Amino acid sequence: MAAQTLAEAAVNEGNYAVAFPFFGAERRGAPVLAFTRIDSKKIFSKTQVYNPDCVVVLDDSLLDTIDVVSGLKPEGIAVINSKERPEDIDLGKIINTATVNAISIALEILKAPITNTAILGAFAKATGVVKIESLEESIKRKFGEKLGEKTGERNALAARTAYEKTIIGKSRGIKKLEARKQWLPTYQEMPVGGSLIEGKTDAGLIGPGSFIENKVSGWATYRPLRDREKCVMCLLCWFYCPEGTIHRISNRGDLMTNYDYCKGCGVCANECPVDAIKMVRARV
Amino acid sequence: MKKVITGDHAVAIGAKLCRVEVVPAYPITPQTLIIEHIADFVNDGELDAKFLTMESEHSVMSAAAAASAAGARVFTATSSQGLAFMHEMLYATAPLRLPIVMPDASRTLGGPPGIWCEYNDSMGARDSGWLQLYVEDNQEALDMVIQSFRIAEDKRVLLPVMPCLDGFVLTHTVEPVDVPQQEEIDSFLPPYEPDIILDTARPAMIGTFMPPEYIMEMRRQTAGAVESSKEVIQEINSKFAKKFGRDYGGLIDTYRMDDAEIALITMGTVTSTSREVVDELRQKGEKVGLIKLRFFRPFPSRELKKAVSKLSALGVFDRSISYHGGGQVYNEVRSALFGMTIPVINHLAGLGGRDVTKEQIMKMFELTRKAAKGEKVNEINWHDTRGETV
Amino acid sequence: MITIKELPDENLFTAGHTACPGCGVAMSIRNAIRVLGKDTAVYVPASCGVVFGTTFPYGAWKVPFFHTAFENTGACLTGMQAAFEKKGKKVTVVGFAGDGGTYDIGLQSMSGAAERNDDVLYICLDNEAYMNTGIQRSGGTPFGAWTTTTPVGKHIQGNRRFKKNLGDIVVAHEIPYYATLSIGQPLDFIRKVEKAKNIRGFRFLHMFTPCIPGWKMDPARTVEVTKRAVESGMWTLYEVENGEKRITYKPGKMKSVKDYLMMQGRFRHMSDEDINALQMWVCKKWNLHYKEKGSPDICEIAPPEEHHAVTEEHREMHGP
């Protein structure tokens, strides 16, 4: 929705814009990708964007696992939802960076951790590609239409607030991020019919059970903390966890949660009969 | 052993000789006799197979796919509306490399509804990855069910195969058929032993949802399998000829082409009738020949190019239309012969089951001859069609 | 009977799958396969489950997995089972289909397998809409519910038909076993899966599986919402074995359907009139099912004016 709103604002200023998501296989909560192209004349290119002028990151936990600026043009800018200042953010290279604490703005104004309108304000400030007024206008209309006028106005306010609070600077460039390896067989190496049994490649496991290669902790906003003293080992949390990431250990006398696969749904905490599980912010 | 039987019966016997293991079935004229015969074989204890009375053709091909993925040799048969109804599953089975054999009793695909012979049913499946062949008599129908399993299950191929036999003209017509002995077939066709199947001892995932990073390679792989089937088809044709004494020529067959000046490309039973027409014309001193297109998928471009290289004109018979001008065979042939200068004209006849007579075939040769002489002829000729003058 | 403690540790549906946090479908699949065990082969038709369970080259299933299309679960189970039987292998053949894949487009294929009494286990994961394509109405969508094809418009608000009675349709095939399940009743859930596993012939397990974005609800409350569904009579727990129906759990006192609706954004727009209509439908069902009248203070008077307040936050949380 943010990409579309931005495109609309740009068009209202007399530009041409296209916005499109990349449809991945993940359900809700997984990292997603969306692109926007803006130009003064009609855009014919229908391909994805590989070398953007600006990268917008809505969730700074992605910075730990993904090299978000790998394709960014040298003179480009990264806009990041973070409570840090640009100079405290390590993007693996020194590059123009703008930060804004969109989460806290969203929580304050919208009472929900939904950052896509706030971050647009930061984008406007960092790039100047669209005027904040045009953004406010298209947010009001787009969100207002569907969710009511009041919601539209609050979202516009979130964008404006973020606009004012955005800090522009340069990132640090210390850490080295390795791109996650992917198994990319040639057509001759492709298994016949695409049928797979359990296997191992340079890029890790494939085939039955290999989804354990997919660490999903990045999806979680909250994570469960279990109070061992309170726990009565009823195993309900173990039974209910949709991810199967709570394990029975020490001869089944105790439980252990592997946070690599916890999506922070909170079911375990909600179902614990003795309130032994508390959900806490996964990243503070 | 010689038997006087219908084409459907011959096909059913062929399947029985191949010791098929799972047969999901659904009736449709003119295929129905096939599954009725199989049901008899199973209930009489002559064939040890799971005969599944499905509730639709879509379910037939779904059950076939699942049984094949679980490692069984699977046979079924269909026609026309039934083939159309399972269209989605045709596209599912070929890239999964499931070597199902399914004869199609060629029948017009409505509308308007009809039950008689036309190839617009199977032509709609030509891009699914299934191999397709067209037979001219009941003997060939039986023999090709057997060869189809060997082609399908060859590790270089692993693709489903659809032998097509003309509705009524073969399916319901009796003629003498030499039925091979079971032992002969057992030594010709080894049991089906796939590498990866659905098996709890070694779990596999088959039919996985696939993102764009992999599908190009999958398509290339399937295309490669279709391509390598050409070699396998020729090889198995020779082996079969050696063992049973019947040589069908493989991808194409030719008749009196040695010094031919013009020729006709035909498929199915029209080939058979055309043989007599060629003989008659030859008797009159006309240098005419016949090319029987046996496999439409894979399309034998190279073989055709060679076969027509000395001709001064070529006529292409089509029993279905591609609604943009001409039939599907015509369009394929033209692109196969791209760069060659001989005139190629299209003869549409026998659509919806209208009988294709010797007179019509004579006319096809006559028009092709005119084209050879450089006289003006239509590119697309509708034979025996009211309002049309050919 | 297996208790929770006796369930095996091994995950036959591994972590790392890509279902939404709190997904009721994933939760039900995981526990069903836990009970069914290793000697199982599964077919999953087009649905959320096929996407979050396998994406080439990865997969969560550690048992044989097959997928081809959407409307053919019954037929694929039939074919797989026939092959296993022919080869002399003892395998529990199981399908995990959605409500769309069962109530609607797959009804014919399911009916064929049921009528032939093929020796397979058909599991319907009923999340009451086409979720994989982004929340469209199915025959399993309840009255009043918002979906993208039953939007809350100026003239028409939400789904206008009551949920199709799939249970009776399945049972009419005179199959050996049909049961309804809810993850909120773990012991009942485990027992029914185990029972279905050990019966021969066509068995049908109908699972009530909340969907977070589709129902517009808090992911933490997946289990809770199924309990409220049962307490209100929106979902009933029973089994039909060889034609004999048995209620396997009866709520103490009927709860108002509003308790259930309140938890979900998909119902938030419902007018008093619509809530009343839905409540009357539930009361009738309750009466037929439990052979007793629903609670008089719920079923004999119209519901009070003010119903589930929807806060602004709720609106923003769940978007359009």
Ligand SMILES: Cc1ncc(C[n+]2csc(CCOP(=O)(O)OP(=O)(O)O)c2C)c(N)n1
């Ligand atoms: C023949 C066909 N029509 C439509 C689709 C698109 N489609 C894929 S999944 C799906 C919805 C599945 O809904 P349901 O069965 O309820 O499963 P859910 O995703 O809700 O778990 C649809 C409509 C398809 N794959 N095949």
Ligand code: SF4
């Ligand atoms: S929060 Fe959800 S995913 Fe994480 S352990 Fe608890 S139930 Fe499992």
Ligand code: SF4
């Ligand atoms: S639900 Fe609570 S009491 Fe039960 S095992 Fe989990 S933490 Fe312990």
Ligand code: SF4
């Ligand atoms: S959309 Fe619903 S059913 Fe699909 S994965 Fe998400 S929660 Fe589960």
Ligand SMILES: [Mg+2]
């Ligand atoms: Mg559904």
